[in-house]
Amino acid sequence: MKTTALCMRGVILAALVFPAIALSQTPTPTSSGAVDPGVRPGAINGQPAATPTSPLPLPSVSQNLHPVGALEFFENGLGRFMDEEVVSGGTNNGLGPRFNFNSCSGCHSQPTIGGTGPANNPQFQVIANNIVTSSNTIPTFITAHGPTREARFPFFANSDGTPNTSAPNGGVEDLFTVTGRADAGSCSIQQPNFAQAQENGNIIFRIPTPVFGAGLVENIDDSTLLANHRAQASNNFGISGSFNHNGNDGTITRFGWKAQNKSLLIFAGEAYNVEMGITNELFGQERPTPEEEQAGGLPANCLNLSGNGYPEDATNFVVGANSDQSAQNAQVPPDTDLFAEFMRLLAPPTPSTTTPGGASSISDGKSLFTSIGCSSCHTPTINSTQPSNVTASLGNAPVNAFSDIELHHMGTRLADNVSQGGAGGDQFRSAPLWGLGQRIFFLHDGRTTNLLAAIAAHKSSGSEASQVVQNFNLLSNQQQQDLVNFLRSL
Ligand code: HEC
Numbered sequence: 001m002k003t004t005a006l007c008m009r010g011v012i013l014a015a016l017v018f019p020a021i022a023l024s025q026t027p028t029p030t031s032s033g034a035v036d037p038g039v040r041p042g043a044i045n046g047q048p049a050a051t052p053t054s055p056l057p058l059p060s061v062s063q064n065l066h067p068v069g070a071l072e073f074f075e076n077g078l079g080r081f082m083d084e085e086v087v088s089g090g091t092n093n094g095l096g097p098r099f100n101f102n103s104c105s106g107c108h109s110q111p112t113i114g115g116t117g118p119a120n121n122p123q124f125q126v127i128a129n130n131i132v133t134s135s136n137t138i139p140t141f142i143t144a145h146g147p148t149r150e151a152r153f154p155f156f157a158n159s160d161g162t163p164n165t166s167a168p169n170g171g172v173e174d175l176f177t178v179t180g181r182a183d184a185g186s187c188s189i190q191q192p193n194f195a196q197a198q199e200n201g202n203i204i205f206r207i208p209t210p211v212f213g214a215g216l217v218e219n220i221d222d223s224t225l226l227a228n229h230r231a232q233a234s235n236n237f238g239i240s241g242s243f244n245h246n247g248n249d250g251t252i253t254r255f256g257w258k259a260q261n262k263s264l265l266i267f268a269g270e271a272y273n274v275e276m277g278i279t280n281e282l283f284g285q286e287r288p289t290p291e292e293e294q295a296g297g298l299p300a301n302c303l304n305l306s307g308n309g310y311p312e313d314a315t316n317f318v319v320g321a322n323s324d325q326s327a328q329n330a331q332v333p334p335d336t337d338l339f340a341e342f343m344r345l346l347a348p349p350t351p352s353t354t355t356p357g358g359a360s361s362i363s364d365g366k367s368l369f370t371s372i373g374c375s376s377c378h379t380p381t382i383n384s385t386q387p388s389n390v391t392a393s394l395g396n397a398p399v400n401a402f403s404d405i406e407l408h409h410m411g412t413r414l415a416d417n418v419s420q421g422g423a424g425g426d427q428f429r430s431a432p433l434w435g436l437g438q439r440i441f442f443l444h445d446g447r448t449t450n451l452l453a454a455i456a457a458h459k460s461s462g463s464e465a466s467q468v469v470q471n472f473n474l475l476s477n478q479q480q481q482d483l484v485n486f487l488r489s490l
Pocket residue numbers: 100101102103104105106107108148149150206207208209210211214254255256257258264267268271272275276339340343
């Protein structure tokens with residue numbers, strides 16, 4: 001039944017009531033008069049539209065503990081993607097000692113599970129919802145309706161707190177600690193000094209990237225990406241571009257804001273450890289802050305808090321006799337495998353042909369997107385994926401991601417001074433634009449909710465996109481509106 005699995009995903013996801021929030025975003029006109037129509041209503045891939053009155057329940061998934069077939073693996077992975085983790089003594093253990101949130105779906109939920117940060121920021125609610133105690137404070141950059149974020153300090157600090165620009169850092173500084181939780185023993189650690197980093201301008205943010213269609217991106221051969229690169233090389237817009245690579249095997253990496261990660265499995269393992277503090281078969285050690293690592297690591301009373309040893313998420317050799325002794329985890333594959341299967345099988349977003357602005361405005365906007373040069377980075381379709389040994393629909397398929405998966409220099413306005421693999425401080429992966437119409441926050445740090453502001457930010461000293469933005473600025477009001485309508489149709 002492999003071939004039918006992808007079509008059936010629509011059915012599964014249609015059952016999820018995961019509303020995209022009553023977003024009364026006020027359209028913001030620019031000086032030119034074009035207006036971002038705001039978040040396109042309806043959720044992704046034919047799911048029910050959000051309503052102001054529907055609450056935000058996690059859908060109940062029937063999880064077959066012994067999944068057989070792609071569909072059951074997908075559902076099982078979806079369930080694990082939504083699981084809320086605790087430190088110890090529960091059904092899903094291993095949270096912390098440092099973490100950014102307690103479930104994957106908390107951060108990846110707009111417009112539905114697998115997406116990006118929602119309108120109601122779950123990180124703002126962690127004390128109210130007893131995920132952390134009041135020994136934590138909510139950093140000022142986490143607000144009730146602002147972007148869900150992770151933070152990084154570009155540089156290690158001198159003793160007076162100022163950045164030491166000859167000591168690059170760039171690692172994730174987890175926002176919260178388990179300190180004070182009843183299930184966290186005597187572990188007592190402080191949050192990083194976010195206020196000081198902000199005062200010294202030594203902090204940058206990243207928002208979650210959606211994973212719809214990620215299985216297709218994962219299954220593009222390097223030769224296909226390189227051919228697309230060659231096809232774009234003759235553009236007249238001053239755009240070059242390069243790929244990020246895995247340092248060990250030398251192949252192209254593709255996931256994350258800087259295309260820093262190779263595969264969904266590696267990303268799942270890293271996210272489980274970095275975002276949630278859960279060690280696993282890919283990342284087996286508890287993760288201190290970068291500063292703590294230099295100073296000798298985590299204190300002993302913050303290690304092995306779950307009491308079961310490491311890794312906290314592991315293959316269960318005997319079904320029903322796993323380390324947690326819990327039904328939920330009485331399954332052979334580890335969570336990381338199932339997270340990856342869920343994301344791999346999650347359908348790409350389906351664009352609207354009529355909303356907003358009508359079919360002719362959208363199609364005019366689509367032509368302009370190419371003629372002014374946006375498509376030289378945001379490649380509308382990369383044709384096509386490798387044959388797939390997972391499910392037929394992942395093979396020989398077009399990837400309508402609106403991305404070349406390349407890194408581009410984006411100039412001083414977007415630079416975050418963090419290097420990852422071959423990506424330097426001002427380089428980012430052309431953000432995939434599929435699903436854009438139903439996103440709330442834009443750019444790597446979520447600095448804007450307005451597409452016109454996102455476009456304007458592409459232009460600054462050192463950016464490969466400056467000339468294209470210049471082209472955009474020269475369009476008539478109607479043409480700019482068509483282009484923005486097109487973006488919101490995605
Ligand atoms: C605290 C919020 C948060 C949580 C929890 C979280 N993520 Fe993410 N996720 C992010 C952010 C931020 C990024 C972008 C990171 C970057 O590139 O700098 C991201 C990116 C990703 C990507 C890359 C997708 C792409 O195409 O770029 C994958 C895959 C992913 N997350 C999977 C997971 C999984 C699986 C879990 C649960 C184990 C998880 N995430 C938990 C915030 C979160």
